[in-house]
Amino acid sequence: MPQLGLQQHGLINPRHFAGRRAHRTHGPACQRCALAHDAGRFVEIHTTHEHVICPNHGLWIGEGTATPDDQLSISACPEIPATWHHHKNIIQRQVRNRTRKAFETSRTITWQWYDQFHHFSYTANVYDDLATSRPHRASQQPMVAASLYPAIVELAAAVASPYWAKIAHSNHPDDFLDRISTSITEGWRPTGAHDPLRSWKERNWDT
Template identity: 55%
Template sequence: MTTPATRTEVVDAADQSRMRPLPLKIHPHPDETTRSFLHRLETANALHPGQLRKTLRRARRPWIETLAAWTGDNPQVLSLAMPQLRQRNETAVPRSKLVGRPDRTILGTACRHCALARGAGRYVEIYTTHERVICPRHGLWIGDGIQGFTDQLPILACPDIIAAWHHHKNLITRHSRSRVRKAFHISSVINWRWYDQFHHFTHAIEIYDALAADQPRHSQSQAMVAASLYPSIVSLTATIASPFWARIAHSRHPNAFLDRISDEVTDGWQPRGAFDSLRHWMDTDWQPTFKGADIVGSPGSTRYGLRPRPLPQLTAERHMQQGLNCGKSH
């Protein structure tokens, strides 16, 4: 005679059935978000959107174990590939393996060509670092202004953007990731406000013209404007990140700092008045307040851990409608 299954046995059986491998297995792209990975897993297995997430929430075990059972991947591999899983399962990867690694805290998209080459399709959402704005291998802009893979625009027509990216990385080596990330944020806010006020300066306009001639399909896109401003943003970042120049900027005699900015960024123009964004920074020394770390810290460090928080959207919706006014200088 069979006895009726207890509630615990029924729940355990349901939990076990949730651990069955999926027919089609995919592997995570480096730094992929769990949202993106689940979406790709559902698409590959012809499942309803959100079905796997619902199952993960019902399962009475850590997500990483269920994902490993579905995909056949080692939990350590999943944990190394997906920053969110690392945060929830610190035991899966020894922290010492990650110490010194730049922490990924900004939402972005992987280069569509790199994603395709890895068999991950064209659209993969990732956590990234602030300086990963281009794919140097495929010459694509993947920084600010990118919503989907179709927004990723070729920038090989503008060597200045690639040169600026190398400069950006060198700044991180020279001044530290934390300092450059803050300076880059400040510089981005200042440059976008200049763009708002008078469509920026000659260098950005020339880059925009070259990009628009090469890629007319993307003209007036937010990504193209962002790519055009990037070299100017990096130039100003270099000065703001330098302790020497920052000290002069906040001193009572900032003329040498202003001369440098007018030579390198603003076509000889010197910002004046309390309402100018650069003068405002010089007067107040405002700093961005990022949550989370820039670098994974040593065991016991409170700086360890992902605090997903994308950079504030520096570019308003209207940038997409406006584009850069090519024929207009300040």
């Protein structure tokens, strides 16, 4: 699994992060949907943080898909559409604005972890499955983004939850860290002065 080292995902000043608009506001529609409507392969549409797959055609159309050639089949990765349903459920439970902020926070943290470590086996397994059906001209960025998506949404579920966020920002965050360690980081507990999750816990980027 390659290291992309995308600078835009680096740890950023929380004052500039709070309430920040989702990183991507426009992107290509599913090329198969566009062709079905005789609109050609490339149609740019307004997009939101949960608009990452086409459930009708099983394509990744989220982050990294600058052109139709970047759209990946996710047929070999049932965990991605399952995560998408989980993502939509979080929006229903926590409302859209709170979920958007949590998703962007989680996205920044997860990409920072990837830039630092890029070794979590679950993400690597998803990447390998996607690579089997990768279009010849597709770039690596959408494959990495799709591979990280389950971890981003899992972290967003905790960040968006008032219950878990309160624990995370308390003087006793062990239960929160245990949840992250169990569900995302494979037993590793995020620590260290420069860890992005620790930065969020101590500074609360959403305030």
